[in-house]
Amino acid sequence: xxxxxxxxxxxxxxxxxxxxxxxxxxxxxxxxxxxxxxxxxxxxxxxxxxxxxxxxxxxxxxxxxxxxxxxxxxxxxxxxxxxxxxxxxxxxxxxxxxxxxxxxxxxxxxxxxxxxxxxxxxxxxxxxxxxxxxxxxxxxxxxxxxxxxxxxxxxxxxxxxxxxxxxxxxxxxxxxxxxxxxxxxxxxxxxxxxxxxxxxxxxxxxxxxxxxxxxxxxxxxxxxxxxxxxxxxxxxxxxxxxxxxxxxxxxxxxxxxxxxxxxxxxxxxxxxxxxxxxxxxxxxxxxxxxxxxxxxxxxxxxxxxxxxxxxxxxxxxxxxxxxxxxxxxxxxxxxxxxxxxxxxxxxxxxxxxxxxxxxxxxxxxxxxxxxxxxxxxxxxxxxxxxxxxxxxxxxxxxxxxxxxxxxxxxxxxxxxxxxxxxxxxxxxxxxxxxxxxxxxxxxxxxxxxxxxxxxxxxxxxxxxxxxxxxxxxxxxxxxxxxxxxxxxxxxxxxxxxxxxxxxxxxxxxxxxxxxxxxxxxxxxxxxxxxxxxxxxxxxxxxxxxxxxxxxxxxxxxxxxxxxxxxxxxxxxxxxxxxxxxxxxxxxxxxxxxxxxxxxxxxxxxxxxxxxxxxxxxxxxxxxxxxxxxxxxxxxxxxxxxxxxxxxxxxxxxxxxxxxxxxxxxxxxxxxxxxxxxxxxxxxxxxxxxxxxxxxxxxxxxxxxxxxxxxxxxxxxxxxxxxxxxxxxxxxxxxxxxxxxxxxxxxxxxxxxxxxxxxxxxxxxxxxxxxxxxxxxxxxxxxxxxxxxxxx
Amino acid sequence: xxxxxxxxxxxxxxxxxxxxxxxxxxxxxxxxxxxxxxxxxxxxxxxxxxxxxxxxxxxxxxxxxxxxxxxxxxxxxxxxxxxxxxxxxxxxxxxxxxxxxxxxxxxxxxxxxxxxxxxxxxxxxxxxxxxxxxxxxxxxxxxxx
Numbered sequence: 001x002x003x004x005x006x007x008x009x010x011x012x013x014x015x016x017x018x019x020x021x022x023x024x025x026x027x028x029x030x031x032x033x034x035x036x037x038x039x040x041x042x043x044x045x046x047x048x049x050x051x052x053x054x055x056x057x058x059x060x061x062x063x064x065x066x067x068x069x070x071x072x073x074x075x076x077x078x079x080x081x082x083x084x085x086x087x088x089x090x091x092x093x094x095x096x097x098x099x100x101x102x103x104x105x106x107x108x109x110x111x112x113x114x115x116x117x118x119x120x121x122x123x124x125x126x127x128x129x130x131x132x133x134x135x136x137x138x139x140x141x142x143x144x145x146x147x148x149x150x151x152x153x154x155x156x157x158x159x160x161x162x163x164x165x166x167x168x169x170x171x172x173x174x175x176x177x178x179x180x181x182x183x184x185x186x187x188x189x190x191x192x193x194x195x196x197x198x199x200x201x202x203x204x205x206x207x208x209x210x211x212x213x214x215x216x217x218x219x220x221x222x223x224x225x226x227x228x229x230x231x232x233x234x235x236x237x238x239x240x241x242x243x244x245x246x247x248x249x250x251x252x253x254x255x256x257x258x259x260x261x262x263x264x265x266x267x268x269x270x271x272x273x274x275x276x277x278x279x280x281x282x283x284x285x286x287x288x289x290x291x292x293x294x295x296x297x298x299x300x301x302x303x304x305x306x307x308x309x310x311x312x313x314x315x316x317x318x319x320x321x322x323x324x325x326x327x328x329x330x331x332x333x334x335x336x337x338x339x340x341x342x343x344x345x346x347x348x349x350x351x352x353x354x355x356x357x358x359x360x361x362x363x364x365x366x367x368x369x370x371x372x373x374x375x376x377x378x379x380x381x382x383x384x385x386x387x388x389x390x391x392x393x394x395x396x397x398x399x400x401x402x403x404x405x406x407x408x409x410x411x412x413x414x415x416x417x418x419x420x421x422x423x424x425x426x427x428x429x430x431x432x433x434x435x436x437x438x439x440x441x442x443x444x445x446x447x448x449x450x451x452x453x454x455x456x457x458x459x460x461x462x463x464x465x466x467x468x469x470x471x472x473x474x475x476x477x478x479x480x481x482x483x484x485x486x487x488x489x490x491x492x493x494x495x496x497x498x499x500x501x502x503x504x505x506x507x508x509x510x511x512x513x514x515x516x517x518x519x520x521x522x523x524x525x526x527x528x529x530x531x532x533x534x535x536x537x538x539x540x541x542x543x544x545x546x547x548x549x550x551x552x553x554x555x556x557x558x559x560x561x562x563x564x565x566x567x568x569x570x571x572x573x574x575x576x577x578x579x580x581x582x583x584x585x586x587x588x589x590x591x592x593x594x595x596x597x598x599x600x601x602x603x604x605x606x607x608x609x610x611x612x613x614x615x616x617x618x619x620x621x622x623x624x625x626x627x628x629x630x631x632x633x634x635x636x637x638x639x640x641x642x643x644x645x646x647x648x649x650x651x652x653x654x655x656x657x658x659x660x661x662x663x664x665x666x667x668x669x670x671x672x673x674x675x676x677x678x679x680x681x682x683x684x685x686x687x688x689x690x691x692x693x694x695x696x697x698x699x700x701x702x703x704x705x706x707x708x709x710x711x712x713x714x715x716x717x718x719x720x721x722x723x724x725x726x727x728x729x730x731x732x733x734x735x736x737x738x739x740x741x742x743x744x745x746x747x748x749x750x751x752x753x754x755x756x757x758x759x760x761x762x763x764x765x766x767x768x769x770x771x772x773x774x775x776x777x778x779x780x781x782x783x784x785x786x787x788x789x790x791x
Numbered sequence: 792x793x794x795x796x797x798x799x800x801x802x803x804x805x806x807x808x809x810x811x812x813x814x815x816x817x818x819x820x821x822x823x824x825x826x827x828x829x830x831x832x833x834x835x836x837x838x839x840x841x842x843x844x845x846x847x848x849x850x851x852x853x854x855x856x857x858x859x860x861x862x863x864x865x866x867x868x869x870x871x872x873x874x875x876x877x878x879x880x881x882x883x884x885x886x887x888x889x890x891x892x893x894x895x896x897x898x899x900x901x902x903x904x905x906x907x908x909x910x911x912x913x914x915x916x917x918x919x920x921x922x923x924x925x926x927x928x929x930x931x932x933x934x935x936x
Contacts, residue, residue, distance in 0.1 A: 162840055162841070165840035166839045166840040168840070169839060169840050170839075407826060409823070409824065409826065455827070456826035456827040457826060457827055458826045496842065497873075498842075498844070499844040499873035499874075499875065500871070500873065501828075501832060501844055501846075501875075501927065502825055502828065502832065502835075502844055505825075505827050505828050507827055508825075511835060511842055513837055513840065513842055517821075517837050518821060518823050518837065519823050519835035519836065519837050519842045520823070521823075521825060521835070531827070
């Protein structure tokens with residue numbers, strides 16, 4: 001009877017887990033009768049079994065659920081959200097009861113009636129407006145029948161695994177013994193066959209540890225649905241890759257971090273429908289969970305199209321919490337800012353909600369993921385969503401490791417904890433000792449250094465070969481340098497837990513039994529750092545930042561500058577950040593207009609800062625400059641190189657185009673003052689379309705056509721022959737006329753549109769004091785008149 | 792029901808262990824030391840594919856590690872899911888004790904006090920009844936922590 005009961009309980013619990021997702025999917029698509037049948041079947045089975053096992057409460061609950069579902073099946077009732085909630089509530093209660101029965105505890109029964117009442121009640125409103133109250137969650141899950149399975153006790157599988165491990169060891173020993181004897185091909189053949197069988201067996205057995213990721217995902221749809229309803233958000237959930245398999249223990253370890261991330265994503269990431277509408281997104285947010293296998297890792301990506309992480313707010317919080325100085329914050333890269341989310345006690349949640357934002361958050365998630373050798377990565381698109389990727393090893397038990405030797409013993413250390421390995425005679429490495437502390441400086445970076453023998457209290461035997469220095473980084477700490485006798489090997493290690501006695505030392509993470517039959521200990525990088533009492537992360541970071549600041553104050557601040565040769569031959573410097581790019585421009589693209597030099601680039605006119613427009617070569621090297629709004633072009637003879645120049649020139653001149661002189665490599669170079677450079681630019685943009693046209697009223701006149709028009713065109717003006725028929729004139733246009741009769745017509749047009757008229761005369765002398773016309777060969781006056789009209 | 796006891800000597804003292812606690816008695820071959828631990832952790836030893844944590848019980852009780860050459864026999868026990876080997880000097884017998892457990896008499900050595908549970912009588916000699924789990928959980932872990 002006990003066995004039967006136990007069987008019933010575990011079966012019920014398992015089905016419940018799988019069914020929660022089904023119910024949510026069914027809510028999204030109430031017409032899906034297959035799912036309805038599956039749920040109905042569950043309650044029916046429970047009802048049947050508990051009648052037999054004499055569990056009246058189970059029976060009552062499942063009976064009520066069955067009734068309602070039957071009604072829905074018959075089409076007499078609608079699967080509205082309230083009903084689904086009630087069904088889920090019943091399922092929860094059955095789960096609780098099963099738990100209680102399993103441990104033999106009592107559970108108060110008064111809530112059962114309430115649950116059943118909630119299920120049976122049929123609020124009419126729901127029947128009329130089924131959509132209004134709900135925030136439905138559509139979960140798309142491949143509704144496929146899982147493979148047939150049987151239930152086995154875990155201890156049996158562990159026994160099996162141990163047996164196979166023993167077999168592998170026995171085979172190894174046999175192989176050693178066989179090698180010592182004279183070769184016998186027949187025996188070798190048989191042994192080979194045995195070897196293959198054993199290897200196959202080991203592979204298969206290790207698969208019994210595997211579990212489909214489906215199990216990991218099983219609770220997600222329900223959670224998303226409940227949270228979505230609670231927060232009034234609409235979420236379109238998409239689960240993919242449920243058939244990927246991973247280690248059973250790994251699944252257990254990933255459940256919590258995953259749940260946390262999904263909660264965060266719904267609470268903080270995905271906005272309310274109103275906010276989403278305002279942001280121009282579809283009302284229902286997308287949440288996508290995807291699992292896939294990549295090499296010996298499982299990659300789980302959780303992406304949403306919500307608001308992403310507001311890094312600015314994160315920085316503000318960190319500064320407000322005193323974890324960061326504003327200076328340090330300003331120097332941080334976007335990635336560093338984003339990583340602040342992993343600091344304990346920081347949350348972008350504006351307020352603490354029941355769901356998340358209590359500051360117990362991503363730091364714990366990261367710690368959990370890293371403890372199992374995983375990595376967590378963020379891909380943040382502010383305003384558009386966030387994608388969090390978890391990479392965890394396929395199994396907990398096999399990790400790539402390095403075998404190191406110290407004090408005559410071998411130790412293993414996870415490959416992932418080792419950043420680099422150097423020999424202590426390497427030039428880039430310098431080991432110094434001060435006050436008993438060892439410091440390894442590797443390429444200008446100072447690391448705390450310990451010798452593994454010292455940490456473990458072993459004597460260090462003398463050795464003739466150089467010692468190996470490993471830069472070790474634990475999941476949470478700062479990297480440190482660790483000296484060992486040698487790094488011997490790189491192997492895939494089967495890690496098993498060490499006894500609590502050994503673990504209590506804090507420096508070991510487990511043990512492994514290599515083929516030679518000598519047990520080996522796996523070192524714990526973080527534990528070693530603790531045992532050696534190395535400065536921990538925050539102290540070190542603060543110290544490093546203080547160091548940086550001190551360096552900045554005493555040293556001269558340098559900026560990158562471009563060294564170039566002017567067309568006039570001087571060598572000068574210009575701050576590099578101002579230069580957008582350097583390019584060779586056809587000399588013919590340079591021109592002058594209204595006394596200013598310009599160059600035609602990409603269909604725009606760009607001012608030339610040093611006013612040059614005539615060059616003795618076809619191609620001119622030019623610096624394309626840009627301040628925040630305007631651009632300019634700086635033709636030069638040659639671009640030399642990029643140098644570091646002091647922020648403040650050695651000799652300062654506050655006026656003019658040059659801000660001073662800097663000495664670079666013993667050479668005195670004039671430094672261009674970017675302020676003066678842009679200040680000297682014309683106020684108006686030299687945008688072609690904004691310039692007025694030159695309208696030549698006397699289109700029939702030979703001189704106008706053959707001499708005036710080409711001159712104007714050459715000067716860069718747009719020339720129109722004759723008055724436009726539609727009289728579409730811009731006030732900036734300039735009318736040029738030569739004849740007296742056209743002058744009158746032009747005058748009328750000018751009065752109408754407000755454009756300027758320039759009258760030309762054939763005679764060099766003015767007809768009288770009131771004669772405002774210009775001698776037609778007086779080019780300067782003519783250009784000035786046209787330019788004036790544009791002023 | 793009469794219980795089975797394993798009789799052994801350990802640090803010169805006659806001890807008895809309930810046979811239910813004992814998985815096997817093996818001759819230790821190679822022990823890989825675990826540096827950074829107290830003397831009572833002799834090291835790790837492989838027993839087929841299992842790895843034993845070998846406890847030098849004499850060191851635990853007396854505080855003096857057994858000399859290398861005296862390391863011979865170990866009682867294998869599974870204590871809270873982990874395999875341990877507890878080093879003993881000799882193992883003499885496994886027997887039933889009709890009288891059962893007797894209360895402790897006399898003034899027991901302070902070193903033994905934490906581990907001694909009772910006495911049993913066999914062939915006219917008193918044997919100190921100890922619990923293997925007591926060595927690990929009571930003594931070794933406390934010292935390690």
